[in-house]
Amino acid sequence: MLVDLHMHSTASDGVLAPADLMARAAASGVGLVSLTDHDCVDGLAEAQVAAGQLGMDWVSGVELSAQWQGHTVHVLGYGFDQQAPVLLDALAAMRDGRWQRAEQIAARLAVKRMPGALEGAVAMQQASGGDADSPPGRPHFADWMVQAGYVRDRTEAFRKWLGAGKLGDIKQHWPELPAAVQQLRDAEGVAVLAHPWHYGLTRSKLRRLLRDFAEAGGRAIEVSNGKQAPEHVAVLARLSLEFGFLASCGSDFHHPDAPWMALGAMTPLPDSCAPLWADERFARAVVMHRQ
Ligand code: MN
Ligand code: MN
Ligand code: MN
Numbered sequence: 001m002l003v004d005l006h007m008h009s010t011a012s013d014g015v016l017a018p019a020d021l022m023a024r025a026a027a028s029g030v031g032l033v034s035l036t037d038h039d040c041v042d043g044l045a046e047a048q049v050a051a052g053q054l055g056m057d058w059v060s061g062v063e064l065s066a067q068w069q070g071h072t073v074h075v076l077g078y079g080f081d082q083q084a085p086v087l088l089d090a091l092a093a094m095r096d097g098r099w100q101r102a103e104q105i106a107a108r109l110a111v112k113r114m115p116g117a118l119e120g121a122v123a124m125q126q127a128s129g130g131d132a133d134s135p136p137g138r139p140h141f142a143d144w145m146v147q148a149g150y151v152r153d154r155t156e157a158f159r160k161w162l163g164a165g166k167l168g169d170i171k172q173h174w175p176e177l178p179a180a181v182q183q184l185r186d187a188e189g190v191a192v193l194a195h196p197w198h199y200g201l202t203r204s205k206l207r208r209l210l211r212d213f214a215e216a217g218g219r220a221i222e223v224s225n226g227k228q229a230p231e232h233v234a235v236l237a238r239l240s241l242e243f244g245f246l247a248s249c250g251s252d253f254h255h256p257d258a259p260w261m262a263l264g265a266m267t268p269l270p271d272s273c274a275p276l277w278a279d280e281r282f283a284r285a286v287v288m289h290r291q
Pocket of ligand 1: 013
């Protein structure tokens with residue numbers, strides 16, 4: 001069975017609406033699916049209904065931003081209670097933080113004679129299918145800058161204004177890693193460390209992250225993510241065994257124009273791994289729709 005437990009819809013920074021995303025996953029042969037928008041569960045209801053109609057097994061999902069030793073890391077949560085106040089409160093606080101960041105970016109651009117950036121970015125966000133109260137991100141500011149004629153393309157927008165170390169690169173304060181894991185556990189969910197390879201950590205620092213994640217109550221790591229190289233998948237598979245983690249996988253799909261991130265198309269988990277979905281507690285949270 002093809003499993004894809006990591007993807008984004010218009011509820012965060014993906015370009016497909018949740019139902020369209022589910023249809024695409026089903027067409028790609030995915031049998032167990034989870035929608036994991038950034039710090040947001042607004043797309044889950046629509047995705048769950050669509051997955052049911054399409055005959056895919058489904059589990060609730062989210063990708064939380066967290067802080068660990070000065071790095072931003074991502075924690076995937078699965079099988080949580082979607083109404084749990086602890087989770088909804090945490091997500092609301094993060095959304096407020098994103099709005100504040102968007103306002104700060106706009107204020108800084110206004111000083112550089114680019115007024116109206118917030119309204120412009122919000123319009124871009126909505127034009128790409130986002131809903132009215134979700135805060136715009138840097139890609140939306142970039143698209144607005146292109147449209148307003150301040151830059152030629154997105155790349156230039158990031159290189160001059162929005163990328164790392166530039167004026168629009170405003171750090172947001174995310175919850176510390178143990179707090180993020182605890183929020184998921186308090187909501188009856190399972191915490192999985194997303195794409196451990198992508199944080200650019202040295203091998204010893206990566207091991208420290210895995211140890212801290214295990215101590216915080218993390219259950220699994222994402223051994224295979226998107227276009228990640230097979231040799232990196234193999235390293236993470238070995239680390240999952242060493243630290244006693246279950247293993248997960250997902251495409252991290254955001255939009256259809258990136259063929260290397262097709263739904264369900266990541267490197268399969270090595271046979272040595274203990275797949276997350278074989279775990280009894282995780283399996284109990286899965287809503288079965290397959291015939
Ligand atoms: Mn994203
Ligand atoms: Mn991520
Ligand atoms: Mn992601």
